[in-house]
Structure formats: C-alpha cells, structure tokens
Amino acid sequence: MAQPYKPSKLPRHELPCLDPKERIKTFDEVALGFSEDEAVAEAQRCLSCKNSPCAKGCPVEIDISAFLEKVAERQFKEALEIIKEKNNLPGITGRVCPQESQCECECTLGKAKGGQPLAIGAVERFVADWCAKNGATPAVKMEPPNGIKAGVIGSGPASLTAAGDLARAGFDVTVFEAFHDAGGVLLFGIPEFRMPKSILKAEVEYLESLGVKFAFDQVVGKSVFVEDLFGPEHGFKTLFMGTGAGLPMFLKIPGENLLDVYSANEFLTRVNLMKAYKFPEYDTPVKVGSTVLVVGGGNVALDAARTALRLGAKQVSIVYRRTLKEMPARQAEVEHAQEEGVVFKLLRAPVEIIGDARKNVTAMRFQEMTLGCLDESGRASCVPIEGAFETIPCSTVIIAIGSETNTICSDATCELEVDKKKHIKVNTETQETSIDGLFAGGDAVTGSATVISAMGAAKKAARSMAAFALKK
Amino acid sequence: MVNIIRKKQLNEVIYEIEVEAPQIARKGRAGQFVIVRIHDRGERVPLTIADLDPASGAVTIVYQVVGKTTLELSRLNPGDIVKDIVGPLGKPMELDKFGTVVLLGGGCGVAPVYPQAKALKEAGNKVISIIGFRNKDLVFWQEKMARVSDEVIVVTDDGSNGNKGFTTTALQELIAKGVKIDRVISIGPLIMMANTVKVTRPAGIRTIVSLNTLMVDGTGMCGSCRVSTSQGTKFACVDGPDMDGFDLDFDEIMARNRKYEPEERIALEKYKHECQCEKAMKTVEKCA
Numbered sequence: 001m002a003q004p005y006k007p008s009k010l011p012r013h014e015l016p017c018l019d020p021k022e023r024i025k026t027f028d029e030v031a032l033g034f035s036e037d038e039a040v041a042e043a044q045r046c047l048s049c050k051n052s053p054c055a056k057g058c059p060v061e062i063d064i065s066a067f068l069e070k071v072a073e074r075q076f077k078e079a080l081e082i083i084k085e086k087n088n089l090p091g092i093t094g095r096v097c098p099q100e101s102q103c104e105c106e107c108t109l110g111k112a113k114g115g116q117p118l119a120i121g122a123v124e125r126f127v128a129d130w131c132a133k134n135g136a137t138p139a140v141k142m143e144p145p146n147g148i149k150a151g152v153i154g155s156g157p158a159s160l161t162a163a164g165d166l167a168r169a170g171f172d173v174t175v176f177e178a179f180h181d182a183g184g185v186l187l188f189g190i191p192e193f194r195m196p197k198s199i200l201k202a203e204v205e206y207l208e209s210l211g212v213k214f215a216f217d218q219v220v221g222k223s224v225f226v227e228d229l230f231g232p233e234h235g236f237k238t239l240f241m242g243t244g245a246g247l248p249m250f251l252k253i254p255g256e257n258l259l260d261v262y263s264a265n266e267f268l269t270r271v272n273l274m275k276a277y278k279f280p281e282y283d284t285p286v287k288v289g290s291t292v293l294v295v296g297g298g299n300v301a302l303d304a305a306r307t308a309l310r311l312g313a314k315q316v317s318i319v320y321r322r323t324l325k326e327m328p329a330r331q332a333e334v335e336h337a338q339e340e341g342v343v344f345k346l347l348r349a350p351v352e353i354i355g356d357a358r359k360n361v362t363a364m365r366f367q368e369m370t371l372g373c374l375d376e377s378g379r380a381s382c383v384p385i386e387g388a389f390e391t392i393p394c395s396t397v398i399i400a401i402g403s404e405t406n407t408i409c410s411d412a413t414c415e416l417e418v419d420k421k422k423h424i425k426v427n428t429e430t431q432e433t434s435i436d437g438l439f440a441g442g443d444a445v446t447g448s449a450t451v452i453s454a455m456g457a458a459k460k461a462a463r464s465m466a467a468f469a470l471k472k
Numbered sequence: 473m474v475n476i477i478r479k480k481q482l483n484e485v486i487y488e489i490e491v492e493a494p495q496i497a498r499k500g501r502a503g504q505f506v507i508v509r510i511h512d513r514g515e516r517v518p519l520t521i522a523d524l525d526p527a528s529g530a531v532t533i534v535y536q537v538v539g540k541t542t543l544e545l546s547r548l549n550p551g552d553i554v555k556d557i558v559g560p561l562g563k564p565m566e567l568d569k570f571g572t573v574v575l576l577g578g579g580c581g582v583a584p585v586y587p588q589a590k591a592l593k594e595a596g597n598k599v600i601s602i603i604g605f606r607n608k609d610l611v612f613w614q615e616k617m618a619r620v621s622d623e624v625i626v627v628t629d630d631g632s633n634g635n636k637g638f639t640t641t642a643l644q645e646l647i648a649k650g651v652k653i654d655r656v657i658s659i660g661p662l663i664m665m666a667n668t669v670k671v672t673r674p675a676g677i678r679t680i681v682s683l684n685t686l687m688v689d690g691t692g693m694c695g696s697c698r699v700s701t702s703q704g705t706k707f708a709c710v711d712g713p714d715m716d717g718f719d720l721d722f723d724e725i726m727a728r729n730r731k732y733e734p735e736e737r738i739a740l741e742k743y744k745h746e747c748q749c750e751k752a753m754k755t756v757e758k759c760a
C-alpha cells in the first residue's frame with residue numbers, strides 16, 4: 001500500500017553505529033545494519049515515483065522502487081533478485097557507494113523542504129545481509145556450459161562481476177590475480193571496519209561454486225602475457241582487463257622519501273591484506289607514530305586516518321587543500337571520522353616534509369590557502385595566501401592524493417591503445433579495446449572511480465564478451 | 473603453491489633452493505626477481521632468480537638468513553611447500569655487447585650476479601667477476617662463476633683465501649692497472665654498492681647496482697620500494713631493481729631499509745622462542 005506523501009512526517013531511519021570510543025579500539029564494522037522492522041519501515045517511506053529519479057542516480061540503474069516495494073512487503077529474496085539484475089555485490093555497494101551523490105541524491109523525498117532521502121543504500125545492504133544470513137539465494141539462470149574459455153585479469157569488483165556474469169552465461173572462466181588473494185581494492189584498500197572481508201569471501205566462494213577458477217600470483221604482463229592467454233596453450237577466446245588504478249601518486253615535495261612517510265596504498269595494504277594489525281602473529285609490520293598527518297580528502301585518506309587511530313595513534317589529522325564541502329569522500333565517512341576524533345585541518349597545501357638526522361619525520365610544512373573562483377571541474381579552486389605558512393609537528397605522514405593506472409599489463413600489451421593518462425581506451429557502448437576479443441572496465445579505464453561504476457562497466461563488458469565469443 | 477625440489481646449504485648462513493615453478497622458469501630473465509610468501513601469515517619477501525631451467529621448470533634461489541622469514545625458509549626441506557611465489561618481477565637487466573664488463577658480487581650478492589654474468593658472456597662481452605666474502609669458509613659458486621666469466625677474482629675481508637681485500641679494492645686495482653672497463657655491475661650489501669660507485673664515478677665507468685629495498689607487492693602498487701633519483705622518485709620493483717648507481721642516494725636507501733629493525737627483531741625472537749617450544753613439544757611427544 002502506498003504511503004501518503006508526507007515526507008517530513010516520516011523521518012529517515014539512520015544506521016545504528018558502534019560507540020566511537022569503543023570502535024576505535026577494534027577493526028569491527030562501525031555501521032550496524034538495520035533490523036528487519038527498520039528496513040521495512042524505511043522501505044515503506046518510498047513514494048514509488050513514476051519516473052524513478054533514484055534509479056537514474058544509480059550508475060547501474062537498479063530498479064530501486066521495485067526492490068523497495070518488495071522489502072516493504074517483507075519479500076527480501078525477491079528484492080535481492082531485482083537488485084541482482086544490475087548489481088552482483090549489493091552487500092558491498094550498500095556499504096560503500098557514495099549514495100548521497102548517487103541514488104539518494106536524486107530521491108524525491110529529499111527534495112521536499114526539510115525532507116530526508118530514503119536510505120536506499122542501507123536497505124540494499126539489509127537485503128543482501130538478510131539473504132546471506134538466511135541462505136536465501138535467489139535462483140540464478142545458468143546457461144549450460146558452452147566450453148568456451150573466458151579470462152579475467154585482476155580480481156577487483158569489476159573483474160568479479162565480469163567473472164560471475166560470464167560463468168552464468170556458460171563460459172569456462174579463469175581469473176588471473178597478481179596478489180595471493182581476490183578482491184582488489186575491496187581486499188587491500190577498504191578496511192574491515194567499513195566492509196568486513198567475510199562478505200568478499202562469501203562472494204568469491206559463490207563464484208567458485210559457479211565454476212570460476214582463480215589463478216593467484218599471476219601478474220599478467222610479467223608471469224604471463226595477454227598474447228599467451230589468447231594463444232593455443234591457454235586458448236582464451238575473450239579476455240576482460242580489470243587491472244584497476246593501483247599506482248600511488250606522491251606529492252613531489254622535499255622529504256617525501258623519509259622513513260615515516262607512507263603512501264596510503266602501502267599503509268592500507270600492509271594492514272588489510274598483510275594483516276599488520278595482528279603483528280607479530282602475522283609477519284608483516286606497520287609503524288604508526290603518535291601524531292599522524294594524512295594528506296588528501298577522499299575515501300582513501302579517511303580510511304588511512306581511521307586505520308591509524310585504530311593502530312594506536314594518539315592524534316590523527318587530515319590535511320586537505322580545500323574545505324569540507326569540496327571533499328570527495330563519502331559524507332557518512334567524514335562524520336564517522338569526526339566522531340572518532342580525526343581532526344580536519346583544511347585549506348592547507350603541503351610544501352615540505354621535515355625530518356631529523358636519522359631521516360625520521362618530525363614535522364610537515366603547509367601553505368595556507370583560500371577558496372577562489374570555480375575551476376573547470378566546477379569545484380572552488382584554492383589559492384595560496386601569500387606568505388602564510390604553518391608547520392605542524394608529526395611523526396608519521398600518509399599520502400592519499402590519488403592513484404594512477406597500473407600499466408604493467410597494458411605496457412606489455414603493445415597493440416593496446418591507452419590515452420595520455422594511460423587509461424585503457426574502450427568503446428563505451430561495448431567496453432571493447434583496440435585488441436580483438438579484449439575488453440576492459442573499471443578504474444583501469446576511467447581512473448579512480450567507484451565500486452559500482454566499475455561493476456556497471458564490467459556487466460556491459462561481459463555481455464559484449466559473450467556476444468563476441470558466441471558469434472565467432 | 474610450489475614444491476621445494478632441492479636444497480643445499482652453501483655456507484653457514486646462505487642456502488640454495490630449487491623450486492618447481494615452470495612458468496617463472498620460462499619467462500624469467502637475468503636481473504628479475506620473485507616474491508615469496510611461505511605461509512598464510514607470512515611476509516612477502518623479494519628474492520632474486522639466481523638461475524633457472526626452462527626445460528625442467530626449476531628456479532634457483534639463493535638466500536641469506538637475516539631474519540624471521542629467511543630463517544623459516546631455511547628450515548624447509550625438499551618435499552615441503554611454499555605457499556606463494558610470484559614472478560618474474562622487475563625489469564630484466566640491460567643487455568648488449570658492451571665490451572668489458574666487471575661484475576662485483578658481495579656475499580649473498582654472488583648469486584644474483586651469476587645470471588647477469590652468464591647473459592653478458594652469451595651476448596659476447598668480456599666478463600670479469602670479482603666475488604667477495606668475509607672469509608674463505610664462506611666462499612660459494614666460485615666454479616659456477618668461472619664457467620660464465622673470462623676471469624674470476626675471489627677476495628676475502630680477512631685474507632684467509634690468500635687474497636685480502638674488498639670487491640671494491642679489487643676493482644680499484646683493475647682500474648689502476650689500466651684495464652679498459654666499459655661497465656660495472658655491483659650487487660651485494662648496500663654499503664658495497666655505495667662504495668663501488670665511489671670507485672667508478674671518478675673513473676667515469678657506467679655502474680649498475682641492483683637494489684634490495686623493502687617491498688610489499690612488487691608490482692608498483694605501494695611505493696614501499698621507492699628511491700630518490702635525479703628524475704624524481706622511482707620504484708625499485710618496476711623501474712628496477714637494476715638502477716644507475718650514480719643517480720642514487722645510498723644514505724636514504726640504507727636508512728629506509730632499517731625502518732622496521734625493531735619489529736624485525738620482535739618477529740625473529742618470537743619465532744625462535746616458538747621453535748624451541750615446538751622442539752620441546754616434539755621431545756615430549758616422543759617420550760610419551
């Protein structure tokens with residue numbers, strides 16, 4: 001039954017969270033999920049808008065009002081079926097999508113004065129978690145095996161999505177991953193307290209149950225080449241390249257190679273993948289001083305800052321060139337970080353990292369900035385305030401200013417066309433690259449983006465790959 | 473997972489193992505390395521491909537016991553399994569007909585020098601190898617080096633083999649004698665590589681060193697292995713490990729390699745302690 005249109009009378013349900021004082025002592029998930037009743041009540045707020053503005057905000061256009069309707073009727077398995085038509089990993093996107101700038105941003109409920117958008121992500125997450133917990137796996141349509149080999153390079157969200165769709169389409173799928181485990185950024189980047197690894201593990205096991213094979217420790221472009229994979233020995237008819245945007249960028253300022261300066265990638269990989277937070281039970285160490293400065297303003301910076309707190313840092317600050325408003329990080333994460341005690345030092349641009357004779361970091365120097373007019377990207381530009389500098393004492397610096405494309409695979413595949421930024425060039429309708437049979441998607445094509453956009457591109461690629469391989 | 477097929481102790485701290493890794497054996501080139509992770513809780517450690525046999529699929533690794541992982545590795549035997557091995561990583565060495573090339577191998581560094589000497593010889597260069605050890609009991613692979621070199625000079629720190637000196641002093645002597653050297657390759661402890669450059673820079677001989685920085689992924693993803701050069705920061709794992717010795721800040725590299733010393737000590741002590749417990753447990757079991 002549709003609800004009367006009184007958005008302000010129906011407050012949005014917010015996800016309950018662990019107490020900030022307690023949660024910074026552990027890596028347990030911060031945001032607890034909705035209860036069944038909360039999820040249903042939240043879904044019942046939906047107005048079933050005719051033109052589905054929310055779906056247009058979702059990069060893969062999930063039929064949001066349809067799945068919310070099922071939730072409102074407590075038909076959770078059916079709700080999952082609807083989501084899964086477009087999104088293979090709702091347990092993950094429900095947690096990590098920047099909903100406030102995607103689906104929820106377009107929600108009619110939020111447009112009314114004083115109205116709050118529907119908590120679409122939280123409900124999506126609930127559906128995934130409920131079905132996983134209750135063993136309610138929606139029936140998947142599996143095509144009979146067609147005996148054709150399809151290969152997937154990388155195992156991030158794009159690759160996992162392509163692998164799943166190809167397996168369901170009847171292909172014999174192998175995933176080639178450089179690391180010793182699957183998941184890409186979901187594994188080594190996004191921390192446990194934001195997205196428990198158990199969800200990823202369940203998804204990988206599910207793919208295995210569909211017949212997907214995982215070949216780890218395989219750096220394509222070093223251990224094996226694309227041409228080998230297409231060649232007679234391996235015999236892949238089509239390949240998907242989802243190698244991500246893995247190369248950390250540095251600031252190119254003095255002092256950057258001092259001992260206590262980490263890239264966020266290294267810091268998070270040591271902790272998440274190598275489990276340095278359990279050192280010495282695990283062999284890989286990580287070092288966090290008492291005062292930590294994290295440079296950057298995206299999700300990566302926030303993840304690094306909150307991880308540093310959990311590793312025992314006394315004071316952690318995020319230093320960002322612009323203001324909170326321009327920060328690309330998810331809003332919910334900024335709020336969580338603030339609750340946990342992360343300090344935001346804004347309008348400061350790094351100039352130099354200062355060290356002592358033993359090359360340990362002692363401080364960092366910043367240029368103070370002010371906001372200027374809008375730049376091409378529509379964001380306020382930042383302008384240095386002449387002569388205004390600040391030196392902030394610190395013992396560890398983590399640099400989280402973005403990443404570039406990992407080119408090991410594309411460099412070794414000479415006929416592959418890439419653009420100036422080394423992003424793989426594709427036909428955006430089909431995701432096909434300049435090489436016949438090779439398709440690509442995710443951060444390797446777009447540069448650092450989001451989990452859901454990587455998955456959306458992969459779904460498109462999987463369809464084109466199936467068409468390509470079956471045609472020939 | 474890879475099998476260890478052969479193991480040999482070369483001296484009191486250095487071991488040679490052969491693992492079954494056909495793919496790496498086929499693709500590997502001189503100058504490249506692998507990353508090994510012994511078990512699920514293990515660290516990822518980089519080790520140079522010291523030799524390989526594409527026909528049998530065997531890859532030879534020579535390592536020195538310096539900490540927990542290498543100690544643990546030294547306790548594995550043929551038939552045992554190593555959880556992960558990934559490679560070949562890094563750039564292959566620069567190979568050409570340079571003329572006369574002098575290779576310096578210090579201690580464990582003799583092993584990574586071997587494939588480079590072999591490749592250079594095959595490419596038609598005159599190869600002079602200088603290998604150095606602390607004393608004569610530690611000498612290994614002298615024969616093997618002789619097979620791929622026109623001349624091998626063995627030096628020891630204490631002179632116990634009758635030829636006292638460092639690899640760099642032997643190099644200095646060659647230069648002083650007027651031997652025309654077109655390129656020097658130096659692989660060993662950082663201090664030896666730094667000292668090599670001190671000898672070759674005044675002589676203007678292009679010098680390549682092989683960096684052994686700390687690494688995590690080995691594919692350019694983390695920046696742990698980064699070093700400062702005149703062209704900005706470079707990553708040893710993807711831009712190297714071979715690098716132009718004249719363009720490096722060895723003080724910085726040495727300092728960065730010591731970053732985790734206290735933690736490494738903790739890991740090693742904990743492991744030694746556990747091993748003893750294990751031994752005690754085994755004795756207890758046997759008695760029961």
Ligand SMILES: Cc1cc2nc3c(=O)[nH]c(=O)nc-3n(C[C@H](O)[C@H](O)[C@H](O)COP(=O)(O)OP(=O)(O)OC[C@H]3O[C@@H](n4cnc5c(N)ncnc54)[C@H](O)[C@@H]3O)c2cc1C
Pocket residue numbers: 096097098153154155156157158159176177178179183184185186189190218219220221242243244245246268299300303330406408409441442443444448449450451452454
């Ligand atoms: C710390 C962090 C936090 C983030 N938080 C969010 C968030 O909250 N919400 C959100 O939507 N997005 C977030 N992102 C961005 C998001 O994770 C990425 O956009 C997404 O993971 C891209 O997926 P992908 O499959 O294209 O690549 P990746 O996830 O990068 O996976 C690429 C995989 O390919 C492998 N690979 C690379 N080269 C080779 C090769 N030559 N051979 C074999 N394998 C190779 C890599 O090891 C890796 O496993 C975050 C990113 C980071 C780093």
Ligand SMILES: Cc1cc2nc3c(=O)[nH]c(=O)nc-3n(C[C@H](O)[C@H](O)[C@H](O)COP(=O)(O)OP(=O)(O)OC[C@H]3O[C@@H](n4cnc5c(N)ncnc54)[C@H](O)[C@@H]3O)c2cc1C
Pocket residue numbers: 505515517518519520521534535536537538539540541542543580583584683684685686687713729730731733736737739740
């Ligand atoms: C490209 C590359 C190739 C290498 N090839 C070889 C090889 O063929 N044989 C070999 O024996 N070693 C090689 N190394 C060094 C080897 O990786 C380290 O000795 C090993 O990681 C030590 O691990 P551990 O746990 O036993 O000791 P740790 O407990 O990690 O360290 C113990 C001691 O060794 C030093 N150390 C740690 N890591 C390194 C390192 N990467 N390089 C130098 N010193 C280090 C520490 O400062 C400390 O003093 C190579 C390193 C690189 C980067």
Ligand code: SF4
Pocket residue numbers: 057058059060061062064087093094097099102103104120121124452
């Ligand atoms: S996938 Fe992301 S953007 Fe799409 S509906 Fe779900 S939470 Fe919103």
Ligand code: SF4
Pocket residue numbers: 045046047048049052053054055064065068106107108109118120
């Ligand atoms: S825009 Fe909001 S209210 Fe309208 S259908 Fe979508 S979720 Fe429901």
Ligand code: FES
Pocket residue numbers: 686687688689690691692693694695696697698707708709710
């Ligand atoms: S080891 Fe990670 S970038 Fe080189």
